[in-house]
Amino acid sequence: MRALRYPQFGRLEIGEADLLPLRPDEVRLRVAACGICGSELESFAMRSPRRPPPLVMGHEFCGTIAEVGGEVREWRTGVRVVSNSLVPCGRCVRCARGDTHLCADRQIFGMHRPGAFAEFVNVPARCLLPWPEHLPAAAAALAEPMANGLHVANLTRHLPVATALVIGAGPIGLFCQQALQVVRGARVIVADLSPERLAVARKLGAARIVNPREEDLVKIVAAETGGEGADLTVDAVGSALTKQTSLDALRAGGATVWIGLHGNTVTLDTYGITLPEKQVLGTYAAKLDELRLALELMASGKVDALSWVQSFPLSAGVEAFQRMLAAKGSDIKAVLCP
Numbered sequence: 001m002r003a004l005r006y007p008q009f010g011r012l013e014i015g016e017a018d019l020l021p022l023r024p025d026e027v028r029l030r031v032a033a034c035g036i037c038g039s040e041l042e043s044f045a046m047r048s049p050r051r052p053p054p055l056v057m058g059h060e061f062c063g064t065i066a067e068v069g070g071e072v073r074e075w076r077t078g079v080r081v082v083s084n085s086l087v088p089c090g091r092c093v094r095c096a097r098g099d100t101h102l103c104a105d106r107q108i109f110g111m112h113r114p115g116a117f118a119e120f121v122n123v124p125a126r127c128l129l130p131w132p133e134h135l136p137a138a139a140a141a142l143a144e145p146m147a148n149g150l151h152v153a154n155l156t157r158h159l160p161v162a163t164a165l166v167i168g169a170g171p172i173g174l175f176c177q178q179a180l181q182v183v184r185g186a187r188v189i190v191a192d193l194s195p196e197r198l199a200v201a202r203k204l205g206a207a208r209i210v211n212p213r214e215e216d217l218v219k220i221v222a223a224e225t226g227g228e229g230a231d232l233t234v235d236a237v238g239s240a241l242t243k244q245t246s247l248d249a250l251r252a253g254g255a256t257v258w259i260g261l262h263g264n265t266v267t268l269d270t271y272g273i274t275l276p277e278k279q280v281l282g283t284y285a286a287k288l289d290e291l292r293l294a295l296e297l298m299a300s301g302k303v304d305a306l307s308w309v310q311s312f313p314l315s316a317g318v319e320a321f322q323r324m325l326a327a328k329g330s331d332i333k334a335v336l337c338p
Helices: 038-046 143-155 171-183 195-203 217-224 240-248 288-299 314-326
Strands: 002-008 011-016 026-035 060-068 080-083 120-124 128-130 163-167 187-191 208-210 230-235 250-258 279-282 309-313 333-337
Touching: 002 314, 011 314, 026 080, 038 314, 060 120, 060 143, 128 288, 143 171, 143 288, 163 171, 163 217, 163 240, 171 187, 171 195, 171 230, 187 195, 187 217, 195 208, 208 217, 217 240, 230 240, 240 250, 309 314, 314 333
Parallel strands: 163 187, 163 230, 187 208, 230 250, 250 279, 309 333
Antiparallel strands: 002 011, 026 060, 026 120, 026 333, 060 080, 080 128
8 A cells, every 4th residue: 555654764655555354343544634732743754663663654534434353343444433543451450440551561553553644544433433524534534643732631620721822833733723712712912933823822712912022921911911921832842941931920829731842851940830739731642532522523613623634645745745745935834645
């Protein structure tokens, strides 16, 4: 089958990949669409050992069932489905307590097992959800990153949120923005260095957009909140600077959620966390129920996963990858459609 292959560090190519045997608990999907995730861009650019080549990446995807394994009873060929990005073991203590996304033995598509930048991909049946009938493939494939935004909103249910700040108007930041607006009813301020990305955030309902190169973000958030700071901040970039800013712009008793993975090491003024009782939360992936809600919100039109996203044929996968790495202008999110 044809695939976007990652054969070695620093190289991508369109070529042939093996069609693996189907296990009894799996279905084989004919891939309809697969989003290019920022984590994949980062892994490729940084030659990350978390995704060592040779590999076929791709974990945000939907498709049509082409073949069903011998033990699968709940699905049949011809059905359109959306897949979770990871495969939990279903047996460990984390899975037992409901944290399947944190499973110690989880397998991530395009990392631990072949991904969906290809014509076909094998998926355990327990990872699948129905694909809503009138939802385009390019949107259905992005239910997984939207579910990440919903997971952020759900992690902070304990916190009243009138005003939130999202730092970074890339795909995850824009989905976090929409999740907070739709399920928490929050007024969301969005910060980014790109005018084009800020324009998208505004179109998606941001109450205020800020370019930190031109304005003092912390002062603006304070002015917008009566001097208090945001109830919730989300760092969807992940640099040392944005992590610190997410704390500086936060009110006493508020929470910041770190979802961006741009950098790892940071030096913090811990008194600035302890004395004002600020909470710092990490977040990772999403649960299957959040994926289901993401599909419902997109199908109902409450979440926009199309107007700011570009689709490319699989044959243009290398070009799409390079354009998203450059991140110029309106190049925010790409979806490959085999």
